[in-house]
Amino acid sequence: MPTPTSPAVRLSDVRLEYSGRTILRGLDLAVPRGSMTAVLGPSGSGKSTLLAAITGELVPAQGTVEVFGQPVPRGARALLEMRKRLGVLLQGNGLLTDLTVAENVALPLRAHLRLAEPELRARVAAKLDAVGLGAAADLFPRELSGGMARRAALARAIALDPPLLLCDEPLTGLDPIASGVVMALLRQLNQSLGLTCIVVSHHVRETLPVCDQAVVVANGTLVFEGAPDVLQASQDPLLRQFLDGAAHGPIAFDDVTGQRAA
Numbered sequence: 216m217p218t219p220t221s222p223a224v225r226l227s228d229v230r231l232e233y234s235g236r237t238i239l240r241g242l243d244l245a246v247p248r249g250s251m252t253a254v255l256g257p258s259g260s261g262k263s264t265l266l267a268a269i270t271g272e273l274v275p276a277q278g279t280v281e282v283f284g285q286p287v288p289r290g291a292r293a294l295l296e297m298r299k300r301l302g303v304l305l306q307g308n309g310l311l312t313d314l315t316v317a318e319n320v321a322l323p324l325r326a327h328l329r330l331a332e333p334e335l336r337a338r339v340a341a342k343l344d345a346v347g348l349g350a351a352a353d354l355f356p357r358e359l360s361g362g363m364a365r366r367a368a369l370a371r372a373i374a375l376d377p378p379l380l381l382c383d384e385p386l387t388g389l390d391p392i393a394s395g396v397v398m399a400l401l402r403q404l405n406q407s408l409g410l411t412c413i414v415v416s417h418h419v420r421e422t423l424p425v426c427d428q429a430v431v432v433a434n435g436t437l438v439f440e441g442a443p444d445v446l447q448a449s450q451d452p453l454l455r456q457f458l459d460g461a462a463h464g465p466i467a468f469d470d471v472t473g474q475r476a477a
């Protein structure tokens with residue numbers, strides 16, 4: 216039964232496979248409501264696969280995934296309903312190039328709500344203001360810097376006021392300044408709106424300081440779940456290898472799950 220105290224996301228003994236090949240196994244994880252959780256791990260370790268289990272895109276081969284105390288549904292209609300409460304910021308932004316920034320942000324509102332045009336425009340303007348793009352409403356995606364495009368995609372991801380936001384590599388392709396802006400913005404949205412954020416990243420230095428909880432995926436499972444400072448201070452050889460970016464150690468970077476990855 217869902218309760219007000221059930222975590223935003225809970226995984227219990229989850230195994231995830233693609234075409235019969237196990238990518239992740241033995242996943243037990245609770246993401247508290249209102250928290251910001253970093254999902255870290257080397258390339259190809261299964262971070263996006265973990266997100267796919269939360270969105271319902273990938274059905275676990277074993278175990279259960281719950282979002283706000285409800286099992287992730289299997290049926291298309293119920294899945295669509297759940298996804299209204301789930302903002303997703305994808306690696307490639309996914310902005311439609313022939314629509315303005317404002318029209319891109321309006322897309323989910325037009326798809327899911329029947330708002331009068333002035334109300335719709337006011338909501339779009341509020342979301343653009345929230346990401347610092349109030350002045351960019353009428354620009355097209357090609358006119359934006361990488362950081363602005365990421366923020367426009369973020370405005371679209373939160374257009375329906377979802378209580379949960381999943382971000383897949385929000386810093387990819389951004390310079391350090393833009394990365395800092397995007398992470399600070401995510402933290403601000405998390406704290407001001409109580410938005411639960413799960414941030415998949417391999418940018419350890421930029422991501423860890425603004426998160427409440429860190430999870431490390433490696434060698435086919437979760438190898439760490441806890442506070443960022445505990446992770447930073449860990450002397451575990453596997454975690455140190457990942458944190459220090461060392462080529463040799465317990466993590467097989469080129470052969471994470473038995474086949475060549477990424």
Ligand SMILES: Nc1ncnc2c1ncn2[C@@H]1O[C@H](COP(=O)(O)OP(=O)(O)OP(=O)(O)O)[C@@H](O)[C@H]1O
Pocket residue numbers: 233234238256257258259260261262263264265417472475476477
């Ligand atoms: N749709 C798919 N079908 C089959 N295998 C897949 C699929 N998606 C991912 N995989 C495999 O699952 C493994 C984990 O991939 P995943 O994208 O989850 O890793 P990741 O940690 O997010 O990597 P990156 O940091 O490079 O984005 C990889 O070996 C990948 O080839």
